Structures are given as structure tokens and as C-alpha cells.
Amino acid sequence: MEVSQVTHLAVRGILEGMTAQPSEYHRRVAAQKRTSIVEAATRLFLDSGYDGTSLARIAEAAGVSRATLFKQFTTKAALFEAIVTEYWKVDDEEAPLPEPGNLRAGLETIGRRYVALLAQPGMAALFRIVIAEVPRFPEIGETQFRLGKMPYFESVRRYLAAENAAGTARLDDAETAATQFLGMISNFVFWPRMLLARWEPDDSAVTNAVDQAVLTMLARYGTPGTHGA
Amino acid sequence: MEVSQVTHLAVRGILEGMTAQPSEYHRRVAAQKRTSIVEAATRLFLDSGYDGTSLARIAEAAGVSRATLFKQFTTKAALFEAIVTEYWKVDDEEAPLPEPGNLRAGLETIGRRYVALLAQPGMAALFRIVIAEVPRFPEIGETQFRLGKMPYFESVRRYLAAENAAGTARLDDAETAATQFLGMISNFVFWPRMLLARWEPDDSAVTNAVDQAVLTMLARYGTPGTHGA
DNA sequence: GAGGAGGTGAGCCACTCGGCTCACCACTAA
DNA sequence: TTAGTGGTGAGCCGAGTGGCTCACCTCCTC
Numbered sequence: 001m002e003v004s005q006v007t008h009l010a011v012r013g014i015l016e017g018m019t020a021q022p023s024e025y026h027r028r029v030a031a032q033k034r035t036s037i038v039e040a041a042t043r044l045f046l047d048s049g050y051d052g053t054s055l056a057r058i059a060e061a062a063g064v065s066r067a068t069l070f071k072q073f074t075t076k077a078a079l080f081e082a083i084v085t086e087y088w089k090v091d092d093e094e095a096p097l098p099e100p101g102n103l104r105a106g107l108e109t110i111g112r113r114y115v116a117l118l119a120q121p122g123m124a125a126l127f128r129i130v131i132a133e134v135p136r137f138p139e140i141g142e143t144q145f146r147l148g149k150m151p152y153f154e155s156v157r158r159y160l161a162a163e164n165a166a167g168t169a170r171l172d173d174a175e176t177a178a179t180q181f182l183g184m185i186s187n188f189v190f191w192p193r194m195l196l197a198r199w200e201p202d203d204s205a206v207t208n209a210v211d212q213a214v215l216t217m218l219a220r221y222g223t224p225g226t227h228g229a
Numbered sequence: 230m231e232v233s234q235v236t237h238l239a240v241r242g243i244l245e246g247m248t249a250q251p252s253e254y255h256r257r258v259a260a261q262k263r264t265s266i267v268e269a270a271t272r273l274f275l276d277s278g279y280d281g282t283s284l285a286r287i288a289e290a291a292g293v294s295r296a297t298l299f300k301q302f303t304t305k306a307a308l309f310e311a312i313v314t315e316y317w318k319v320d321d322e323e324a325p326l327p328e329p330g331n332l333r334a335g336l337e338t339i340g341r342r343y344v345a346l347l348a349q350p351g352m353a354a355l356f357r358i359v360i361a362e363v364p365r366f367p368e369i370g371e372t373q374f375r376l377g378k379m380p381y382f383e384s385v386r387r388y389l390a391a392e393n394a395a396g397t398a399r400l401d402d403a404e405t406a407a408t409q410f411l412g413m414i415s416n417f418v419f420w421p422r423m424l425l426a427r428w429e430p431d432d433s434a435v436t437n438a439v440d441q442a443v444l445t446m447l448a449r450y451g452t453p454g455t456h457g458a
Numbered sequence: 459g460a461g462g463a464g465g466t467g468a469g470c471c472a473c474t475c476g477g478c479t480c481a482c483c484a485c486t487a488a
Numbered sequence: 489t490t491a492g493t494g495g496t497g498a499g500c501c502g503a504g505t506g507g508c509t510c511a512c513c514t515c516c517t518c
Contacts, residue, residue: 025516026463033465049361051280055506065466067509076506125364131423132278132361141424149424176417176441183416184409191412191420194360195370195378212405219449254486255493262495284476294496296479305476 034072037062042083046125050080050133077137084140087126088147097159100166103222104214106159111185111210114152118190119206128194153178160221171221184213263301266291271312275354279309279362306366313369316355317376326388329395332451333443335388340414340439343381347419348435357423382407389450400450413442 040062044053055076059066073079095113098106117123127144134141156178163169171177188209193199201209269291273282284305288295302308324342327335346352356373363370385407392398400406417438422428430438 023463023517029515030464049280049364051278051505054504056504065468066507067467068465070506070508071464074507127423128360128363131357134357134424134426135278138426141426145421145424149421173441176438179417179438180413180442180445183412183414183420185412186420187412187415188405188408191415192374192378194356195363195374197363197367197370209405209408212402213409216409216445216449220445252487252493255495258485259494280475283474285474294498295477296497297495299476299478300494303477 030072033062033064033068037064037069037072037079038083038086041079042087042122045080045083045129046122049129050136055079080133081137081140081143084126084130085143087122088143094151095155097155097162100159100162100168103163103168104218106163107156107181107214107217108210110152110156110159111181111213114182114185115189115206115210117148117152118186124190124193131194153182156181168223169221170223177217177221181213181217184216185210259301262291262293262297266293266298266301266308267312267315270308271316271351274309274312274358275351278358279305279365284308309362310366310369313355313359314372316351317372323380324384326384326391329388329391329397332392332397333447335392336385336410336443336446337439339381339385339388340410340442343411343414344418344435344439346377346381347415353419353422360423382411385410397452398450399452406446406450410442410446413445414439 037058041053041058044058044061047053055069056066058079059069062069069079073082098109100106130140130144157174160169160171160174160177164171164174189201189206266287270282270287273287273290276282284298285295287308288298291298298308302311327338329335359369359373386403389398389400389403389406393400393403418430418435
């Protein structure tokens with residue numbers, strides 16, 4: 001073996017160890033296959049549940065061989081975890097908190113955002129499957145809680161705290177207040193859907209539910225000036 | 230064949246057609262086996278989910294042969310349905326509504342009853358499996374909703390309507406008010422448990438959640454006299 | 459044009475599943 | 489004593505499961 005060959009091999013080894021670049025093309029193809037797998041798997045999992053979805057069907061729906069599927073996701077559980085995690089990836093940009101000063105308007109804004117989130121297609125199905133599989137995959141439930149529920153809970157909490165500081169609201173416990181607000185809404189627009197497949201309140205009913213929740217919050221936490229408007 | 234025999238057979242035939250009496254003994258044995266099956270199946274279903282529980286394991290846990298299981302429940306789905314339906318059978322006697330006149334005390338009573346129900350062992354697991362299987366067995370979800378949620382919702386609604394009629398509360402829409410009250414409570418004490426396996430607020434936190442929900446209801450729907458006490 | 463990546467198709471493995479059947483047993487009631 | 493019930497154990501069936509492997513192909517990149 002000549003010196004130049006040795007050098008060549010050493011350089012390649014270093015490069016591989018550092019970046020493991022399998023060339024632009026191969027990475028692109030792999031990424032395409034991967035997204036196609038994730039998309040198909042998401043659809044099937046939400047449709048048929050975890051046990052009800054076989055890897056064979058996922059591979060078929062994704063237009064991919066079973067061997068490829070196993071190269072990308074070593075196990076069914078890993079695929080499931082990737083699905084749930086990536087579902088929440090979309091929501092990168094966080095909407096800004098409403099300005100303090102108008103408690104009614106601020107709560108209405110947040111409330112409408114919340115119902116819009118809950119009304120997203122697939123949201124109910126996602127909750128359904130995650131709830132079902134929490135005993136087997138506890139981290140999945142924590143992920144869903146952290147990415148799906150906490151952001152809204154936190155935005156309400158921080159907003160209420162800001163209103164409290166501004167004197168536009170009067171409350172000791174912003175956490176409890178936030179829980180109450182979101183609970184009043186979701187107990188009407190979302191949770192019944194977990195048991196009743198056909199629970200689909202029309203827009204006016206949903207709007208009313210948010211408005212009524214806001215009114216109740218105003219009655220409890222509003223300062224005199226904010227009660228009326 | 231003598232006349233008496235003919236008569237005898239005819240009478241037996243009529244009796245069988247009317248009541249299908251397989252003798253006291255056999256009925257008792259069958260009932261025992263049945264309850265033992267239902268108990269074992271309930272435990273296993275709540276533990277491992279619908280797909281995760283095999284009929285073989287149920288039969289084994291019940292101390293019953295597979296053949297017997299099939300004689301009592303023609304199909305796995307039928308067994309599952311029986312489980313869920315019988316889970317709610319216990320709650321025969323309905324607790325009486327609080328007397329109108331003290332909105333705070335009445336809501337507190339109902340709120341504490343509600344958290345006691347939600348804290349029952351197996352309640353979370355039951356909701357979990359029912360929610361998971363609603364797409365496959367919609368009637369199960371409706372049963373759960375009708376037997377598990379409606380009674381409390383109705384009791385709050387009727388109680389609030391009574392308070393309204395008595396002048397101790399002021400509200401147009403008792404349904405919305407009831408949804409709000411129960412939503413404020415369950416959004417803290419129950420629904421997080423669907424995603425977080427270890428969500429188990431201590432008694433003081435639960436009590437506080439109910440109290441705070443009552444205070445919010447009083448602020449919104451109480452009449453001046455009831456605000457303070 | 460050679461190297462090497464990722465994808466492919468087929469197939470193996472050991473298992474489990476729900477559903478169903480049947481000959482036989484234990485036991486009570488008449 | 490006998491008829492008839494419900495329970496029993498064993499076993500068969502076809503289908504499907506997740507996991508895994510391997511030789512082979514395709515196609516870009518250097």
C-alpha cells in the first residue's frame with residue numbers, strides 16, 4: 001500500500017466520522033421516503049389505532065418496501081413516537097400574547113385560538129390514540145401534554161398575570177384561573193368528542209361557549225372598570 | 230304414549246318456550262361463571278386494553294374454559310360491551326339534589342361528589358379504553374357518556390335551574406353554566422391524567438380546585454345575597 | 459466508469475389471535 | 489335412575505403479527 005492511499009483512507013475516515021455525508025442525493029431520497037412513511041403512518045395510526053395498524057400496511061401506503069421502513073425506524077414504537085412528535089412540529093411560531101388592558105378582548109382572542117387548535121382535523125384522533133397508548137408509552141403522553149396543552153395554558157397564565165399586574169384583573173392564582181378558563185371551553189367543544197363520535201357543535205355554539213367562558217372569567221377576575229366592556 | 234305424558238310434554242314445551250328454565254342449579258352455575266368472566270375481563274381490559282387482552286388470558290384468569298367463554302359471550306366485542314355496561318350498573322341509587330337556598334353549599338356538595346366519582350379506581354383506565362375504542366364501538370362511548378357524564382351534568386343543571394327559580398342564582402342558560410362548572414373541575418382533576426400517567430393531585434389541591442370553581446360560579450351567577458356566604 | 463449509498467422484494471421466523479367444534483364429564487331435578 | 493343441562497379440555501383453522509435478513513438493483517457522485 002502506497003503512502004498516498006493511506007492518506008486517502010485516513011482522510012475519508014475522518015470525514016465520515018465527522019459528518020457521515022452520504023452525498024446530497026442519497027440524503028434527499030432518504031428524507032423523501034421518510035416523510036412519505038411518516039405521512040402514511042400518521043394517517044393509518046389515526047385511522048386504526050396503534051395495534052390496528054400493521055407495518056406492512058404502512059409500508060404499502062407509503063409506497064415503500066418493508067425493508068426500507070425498518071432501516072428508517074428500527075421498531076414500531078419508534079415510528080409511533082416520531083409520528084406524535086412531528087405532528088406538533090408545525091407550530092413553530094408562537095402567536096404573541098394580547099396586550100393587557102382589555103381583559104374581555106384578550107381572553108376572547110386566546111379562547112378563539114384555543115378552539116381553532118382543538119378543531120384541527122385529526123386532533124381528536126390524535127388525542128384518542130395517545131390517550132390509549134399512554135400506559136405503554138408514557139413519554140408520548142408527556143410530549144402531547146407539553147406541546148399541545150402547556151403552550152395554551154401558559155399563554156393564558158402569563159396573560160392573566162400581566163392583566164393582574166396592570167390592574168385590569170384581580171387574581172391570586174393565575175394557574176387556577178387559566179385552568180378554569182380553558183376547562184370551561186374544552187369541556188364543551190372537545191372532551192365530549194372523545195366519547196361521542198358525532199359531537200360537532202356548530203360555529204355559533206362554539207363562539208357562544210367562548211363568550212360565556214369570558215363572561216364568567218370577567219365576573220370572577222375582572223376589576224370594576226372592565227366588567228362592562 | 231299415554232295422555233298424561235302428552236300433557237306433560239306439552240306443558241314442558243310451553244314452559245320452556247315461555248321462560249326457558251334450565252333448572253335453578255344450572256342457572257346458578259352459569260351466573261357464577263359469567264360474573265367470574267366479567268370480573269376477570271374487566272381487570273384485564275382495563276390493564277392491557279382491548280387488543281392487548283386475549284380471550285385465552287381472560288378465560289384463564291376467570292378460571293373458565295375457552296369453550297365456556299364462547300357459550301356466554303359469542304364474540305369478544307360482546308364481552309367488551311358487557312364489561313362497560315356493567316361497570317356503571319353499580320350506581321343505582323341516585324343521590325338527592327341539594328336543596329336550593331345556598332348556592333355555595335350546593336355547588337360544593339355536587340363538586341365533591343363529582344371528584345369522588347372521577348377518583349374511583351379504574352375510572353381513568355375505563356375512560357382510556359373506551360376513548361380508544363369509540364371508533365370501533367361507538368355505542369360504548371355513548372353508554373359511557375350517558376351513564377357516566379350525563380347524570381352529573383344533569384344534576385348540576387337541575388340544581389342551578391332550581392336555584393334560579395328560587396332567586397338564589399341568576400342565569401339564563403343552566404346547561405352552559407353546568408358545563409362550565411364541571412369543566413373547571415375536571416380540567417384539573419381528571420383530564421390531565423389521560424396524558425400524564427403520574428398526575429395525581431393531593432386532596433388539598435383537589436379541594437381547592439372545587440372551592441375555586443364554586444367561587445367563580447358564585448361571582449358569575451350568584452345573587453348579591455349569596456356572594457359572601 | 460467505478461464506488462457506494464439507499465431502496466427493494468422476497469421470504470423466514472416463532473408466535474398469537476379470534477373463532478369454532480366436539481366428545482365427554484359433573485351434577486341436579488324429577 | 490335417567491334425562492338434560494352447562495362446563496370442560498383439547499385441538500383445528502386461516503390469518504396476521506413484528507422483527508429481521510440478504511442478495512440484488514438503481515442511480516448519483518466523484
